[in-house]
Amino acid sequence: MEACNETLNPTRRSWVTTANLSDTDFPIQNLPFGRFRSNSNEPWRIGVAIGDMVLDLKAAGLIHHADMNQLLSMKKEDRVALRVAISNGLKEDTPVHRHAFEQALVAQSSIEMGMPCDVGDYTDFYVGIHHATAVGKLFRPDNPLLPNYKWVPIGYHGRSSTLNVSGTSFPRPCGQVKAPDSEVPTFQPSARLDFELELGVVIGQGNPQGHPISMEDAENHVFGLTLFNDWSARDIQAWEYQPLGPFLSKNFASTLSPWIVTMEALSPFRQKFKRADGEPQPLPYLSSQSNSLQGAFDVKLEVLIQTEAMRQAGLPFERISYSNFTQAAYWTVAQMVTHHTVNGCSLRAGDLFGSGTLSGPKPEQAGSLLELTQGGKQTIALSNGEKRTFLQDGDAIALKGWCEKPGAVRIGFGECVATVMPPSVA
Amino acid sequence: MEACNETLNPTRRSWVTTANLSDTDFPIQNLPFGRFRSNSNEPWRIGVAIGDMVLDLKAAGLIHHADMNQLLSMKKEDRVALRVAISNGLKEDTPVHRHAFEQALVAQSSIEMGMPCDVGDYTDFYVGIHHATAVGKLFRPDNPLLPNYKWVPIGYHGRSSTLNVSGTSFPRPCGQVKAPDSEVPTFQPSARLDFELELGVVIGQGNPQGHPISMEDAENHVFGLTLFNDWSARDIQAWEYQPLGPFLSKNFASTLSPWIVTMEALSPFRQKFKRADGEPQPLPYLSSQSNSLQGAFDVKLEVLIQTEAMRQAGLPFERISYSNFTQAAYWTVAQMVTHHTVNGCSLRAGDLFGSGTLSGPKPEQAGSLLELTQGGKQTIALSNGEKRTFLQDGDAIALKGWCEKPGAVRIGFGECVATVMPPSVA
Numbered sequence: 111m112e113a114c115n116e117t118l119n120p121t122r123r124s125w126v127t128t129a130n131l132s133d134t135d136f137p138i139q140n141l142p143f144g145r146f147r148s149n150s151n152e153p154w155r156i157g158v159a160i161g162d163m164v165l166d167l168k169a170a171g172l173i174h175h176a177d178m179n180q181l182l183s184m185k186k187e188d189r190v191a192l193r194v195a196i197s198n199g200l201k202e203d204t205p206v207h208r209h210a211f212e213q214a215l216v217a218q219s220s221i222e223m224g225m226p227c228d229v230g231d232y233t234d235f236y237v238g239i240h241h242a243t244a245v246g247k248l249f250r251p252d253n254p255l256l257p258n259y260k261w262v263p264i265g266y267h268g269r270s271s272t273l274n275v276s277g278t279s280f281p282r283p284c285g286q287v288k289a290p291d292s293e294v295p296t297f298q299p300s301a302r303l304d305f306e307l308e309l310g311v312v313i314g315q316g317n318p319q320g321h322p323i324s325m326e327d328a329e330n331h332v333f334g335l336t337l338f339n340d341w342s343a344r345d346i347q348a349w350e351y352q353p354l355g356p357f358l359s360k361n362f363a364s365t366l367s368p369w370i371v372t373m374e375a376l377s378p379f380r381q382k383f384k385r386a387d388g389e390p391q392p393l394p395y396l397s398s399q400s401n402s403l404q405g406a407f408d409v410k411l412e413v414l415i416q417t418e419a420m421r422q423a424g425l426p427f428e429r430i431s432y433s434n435f436t437q438a439a440y441w442t443v444a445q446m447v448t449h450h451t452v453n454g455c456s457l458r459a460g461d462l463f464g465s466g467t468l469s470g471p472k473p474e475q476a477g478s479l480l481e482l483t484q485g486g487k488q489t490i491a492l493s494n495g496e497k498r499t500f501l502q503d504g505d506a507i508a509l510k511g512w513c514e515k516p517g518a519v520r521i522g523f524g525e526c527v528a529t530v531m532p533p534s535v536a
Numbered sequence: 537m538e539a540c541n542e543t544l545n546p547t548r549r550s551w552v553t554t555a556n557l558s559d560t561d562f563p564i565q566n567l568p569f570g571r572f573r574s575n576s577n578e579p580w581r582i583g584v585a586i587g588d589m590v591l592d593l594k595a596a597g598l599i600h601h602a603d604m605n606q607l608l609s610m611k612k613e614d615r616v617a618l619r620v621a622i623s624n625g626l627k628e629d630t631p632v633h634r635h636a637f638e639q640a641l642v643a644q645s646s647i648e649m650g651m652p653c654d655v656g657d658y659t660d661f662y663v664g665i666h667h668a669t670a671v672g673k674l675f676r677p678d679n680p681l682l683p684n685y686k687w688v689p690i691g692y693h694g695r696s697s698t699l700n701v702s703g704t705s706f707p708r709p710c711g712q713v714k715a716p717d718s719e720v721p722t723f724q725p726s727a728r729l730d731f732e733l734e735l736g737v738v739i740g741q742g743n744p745q746g747h748p749i750s751m752e753d754a755e756n757h758v759f760g761l762t763l764f765n766d767w768s769a770r771d772i773q774a775w776e777y778q779p780l781g782p783f784l785s786k787n788f789a790s791t792l793s794p795w796i797v798t799m800e801a802l803s804p805f806r807q808k809f810k811r812a813d814g815e816p817q818p819l820p821y822l823s824s825q826s827n828s829l830q831g832a833f834d835v836k837l838e839v840l841i842q843t844e845a846m847r848q849a850g851l852p853f854e855r856i857s858y859s860n861f862t863q864a865a866y867w868t869v870a871q872m873v874t875h876h877t878v879n880g881c882s883l884r885a886g887d888l889f890g891s892g893t894l895s896g897p898k899p900e901q902a903g904s905l906l907e908l909t910q911g912g913k914q915t916i917a918l919s920n921g922e923k924r925t926f927l928q929d930g931d932a933i934a935l936k937g938w939c940e941k942p943g944a945v946r947i948g949f950g951e952c953v954a955t956v957m958p959p960s961v962a
Contacts, residue, residue: 230656231696236780246779256778261721262712266780267693267787270657271882272745281746283879286688286819295687297819297878319698319789320707320960346879352682353672354662354692355781361693362879363745393712393723452723453709453772453788454960456697534746534880 114190114374117141117197120519124200125208126215128161135512135522136160138200139378141193142334142369142524145178145224148216154224156181159369159524160200162218169214170207172196178227182314183459186330189314193374223277223368226336227312227460229270233450234308234340234360234464236264239440241467244481260390263441263449268340268464269361276337276525280363281534282503285346299533300343300359302486303501307413307477307509309435310338311443311463312370319456325398328444329373331457335409335443337367337509337526338464344480344500364464367509367526375521379513380404381436395452396445405442409435409523411468411511413477417496418504427508428492431482433475438468503532540616540800543567543623546945550626551634552641554587561938561948562586564626565804567619568760568795568950571604571650574642580650582607585795585950586626588644595640596633598622604653608740609885612756615740619800649703649794652762653738653886655696659876660734660766660786660890662690665866667893670907686816689867689875694766694890695787702763702951706789707960708929711772725959726769726785728912729927733839733903733935735861736764737869737889738796745882751824754870755799757883761835761869763793763935763952764890770906770926792888793935793952801947805939806830807862821878822871831868835861835949837894837937839903843922844930853934854918857908859901864894929958 116122117139123130124138136142136159145154146164155176157164167173172195173181184192199207236242239259246254258264274280282303288295314333317323323331340360347359383405385391398405411434414427441449446463467477476482479500482490489497501507511523542548543565549556550564562568562585571580572590581602583590593599598621599607610618625633662668665685672680684690700706708729714721740759743749749757766786773785809831811817824831837860840853867875872889893903902908905926908916915923927933937949 233783234780258712258714258721258775258778261714262776264776264780265783267695267783269693269881270696271884271887272880274745281880284748285879288684288687294816295684295819297821319700322710322960343879349684350688350690351779351781352684353777353781354660354690355777355779357659357691357693358875358879358881361881390720393721395723449784453711453769453784454698454707455695455784455787458697461697534748 123202125202126161126163134161135524137519139519140375140521142371144226144368146221163215166214170211179460182333225275226370229273229462230458232268232270232462233265234268235446236466237439237441238466238468240471241469248485263445266355272361273364275368276527279529279531281531283343283362284533285358287345288349300345302344304342304344304479305507306340306467308338308340309465310336313457313461316458320454322451323447325401325448328447332373334370334372337511337523339365339509340464365528367524369524376407378518379408381406381408383442401444405444406436409511414508416506433468433470437470501530505530549628551628552587552589560587561950563945565945566801566947568797570652570794572647589641592640596637605886608759651701652796655699655888656884658694658696658888659691660694661872662892663865663867664892664894666897667895674911689871692781698787699790701794702953705955705957707957709769709788710959711784713771714775726771728770730768730770730905731933732766732893734764734766735891736762739883739887742884746880748877749873751827751874754873760796760798763937763949765791766890791954793950795950802833804944805834807832807834809868827870831870832862835937840934842932859894859896863896927956931956
């Protein structure tokens with residue numbers, strides 16, 4: 111890990127000078143992985159972001175294939191060795207590789223980003239305790255959290271086929287909804303379309319069926335994190351979700367940022383994970399000494415909106431919420447991995463977990479409109495005079511995520527944005 | 537379709553003489569698709585079952601690749617043309633192909649069957665109304681069916697990575713369970729392990745995201761059906777499933793039969809699909825004239841058990857339940873497809889739907905032990921003197937499915953069997 115620690119040294123700078131700007135998401139300490147192409151006729155290539163450029167790993171001679179899922183399946187030691195090679199070749203005054211790396215650099219402005227990997231299975235967790243409490247309160251004011259919440263890292267399976275990379279717009283979903291005062295449901299475009307502020311967890315090396323992953327080993331199976339927006343149609347959800355959970359209310363689209371920020375890059379931002387006094391301690395299979403000491407990650411998060419009217423008027427995205435992974439999450443990434451596999455379930459490289467909605471403890475830190483508007487009862491006001499309860503056609507939602515603290519270089523997650531289009535069925 | 541109709545002619549016989557036996561699952565009228573290999577060092581090949589043999593489609597010159605998902609994605613016309621070519625080459629007194637086909641035949645006894653395709657997304661529906669009613673009754677005696685059941689084809693997402701082909705044993709899952717009289721949950725092997733009698737629906741040609749599939753077009757996107765056992769840990773399920781549905785209680789293993797019985801082979805066994813008087817008519821998007829006239833399929837089903845003691849004593853599998861797709865299902869295959877995509881969700885070739893547990897109307901026709909034993913309160917007696925509430929280690933469960941009626945040749949689904957092994961975690 112000493113070599114890896116050198117890649118995190120805050121004094122390290124790159125000969126790619128845009129990587130040394132204080133506001134870049136992609137300094138040399140970050141080095142996130144993604145898939146890109148210069149035009150839609152060529153296959154996806156594997157790249158690492160550095161400043162405003164992308165390093166093509168195969169062109170740079172660092173790997174000999176272009177299969178991201180194969181890269182994700184590497185053992186942690188090999189992943190770290192690759193990171194060290196990339197960092198050493200990109201650092202200022204490098205004695206090696208500079209010419210080969212220069213030939214393998216492409217401007218981010220000239221490329222299209224794809225889904226970062228092929229996702230076999232996507233699981234959405236529900237680790238945001240303030241979200242679970244706020245949503246529960248809408249249904250059960252006196253008993254918002256269900257009895258299992260503080261014991262079980264609740265999760266459910268989602269749909270892989272409709273995971274989209276940032277920038278992919280989608281039509282407003284149609285479906286069955288039933289008004290409380292109506293005898294029968296109607297079929298219509300969702301009138302309560304919402305976003306969900308989440309992080310994505312990208313699985314690295316998998317496990318065979320029947321072989322659970324222990325807490326001590328869990329993070330070795332995680333490649334890194336992304337931003338994740340799990341769009342939700344609240345009216346469809348309310349009518350369909352009993353007794354087997356959300357289905358069409360969620361599986362029309364989910365948006366992922368294109369860059370996987372690695373666990374190595376996140377390591378300076380680890381925080382203590384500890385249950386407050388009075389909270390039940392996790393069952394032994396969900397406990398570990400190292401996880402308690404450093405299992406949480408201090409990722410700062412924001413939600414921004416740009417309506418169609420704002421876009422027409424040339425107004426930028428406007429912040430409507432902010433949060434933080436550590437404050438929001440009741441369970442750690444390691445606990446998600448271990449719980450998911452404890453029954454023998456297998457994970458495969460490239461599988462994705464959503465964290466669940468990461469609402470902060472304060473009302474203005476809510477990660478969904480359902481919470482921000484108290485179930486649609488209060489509007490939120492935008493500075494151009496528009497109001498919103500749920501999303502309108504033409505609304506674009508952007509998520510932002512970054513890590514910063516004194517003594518470390520700020521790293522960012524890049525872009526996670528998509529626009530709601532009119533329904534495709536009349 | 538005239539050429540296809542000839543492949544269903546009950547007088548058609550094959551020069552593969554075992555296909556002409558009255559008790560074979562695989563007469564020339566069936567021709568189901570699967571993947572096989574002669575040993576574990578070779579790649580999967582695409583085959584069609586005929587009697588006790590398999591026809592290797594590539595070796596026979598009928599296709600030029602070995603990619604089942606590519607084959608599944610064919611348009612219906614091309615799929616029918618392939619069926620006609622296979623049937624014509626296998627029929628008695630064929631003027632063509634016989635020599636090439638003979639060279640491409642392999643004995644089923646000499647091969648290993650694989651998963652019939654790569655499943656991208658797996659969705660489990662809940663169309664068995666007698667199952668939904670019986671399970672609901674255990675929780676809500678006065679109001680067993682939830683208000684949405686007769687309007688929404690209820691479904692939820694399952695796990696693709698733990699779908700196994702028939703013959704794959706799996707360890708009993710461990711997980712959190714909480715006794716009703718206990719304050720806190722414990723971690724232990726499931727004590728209420730169950731099977732679920734289902735059919736699998738294998739998607740053929742997919743649809744792009746944002747483009748729903750209409751009822752009239754729905755069956756064109758279905759390649760065929762399989763047997764499907766969605767193993768379930770009832771104690772884990774009871775504690776984890778609120779509010780987002782089943783997760784670890786289901787995703788440890790599901791078992792699929794290796795042969796996809798095509799919609800063409802099933803077509804003689806179509807039946808009228810009609811709502812009884814007093815039942816709500818489906819919303820317009822779930823209605824179609826052709827579906828009402830012929831949307832259901834008369835597939836006969838059985839569940840059999842062989843315990844470890846029975847195996848040791850040389851006793852065969854013993855039937856513990858029987859059912860029928862038409863009687864059990866409140867929604868058709870076409871309605872599942874259309875509902876799943878009506879919000880813009882995309883399906884891909886090889887995606888799998890489970891039907892949900894297909895319990896018949898009588899108590900002895902229940903498709904799970906949960907129902908057969910009234911939630912574990914009554915034992916079922918086996919003829920060797922053993923009793924069961926839920927499954928014991930060493931129990932093997934086999935599903936059987938077939939279609940028969942006067943004037944048509946019986947077709948079968950082949951084998952869907954797996955054995956419960958001891959838990960892999962102490």
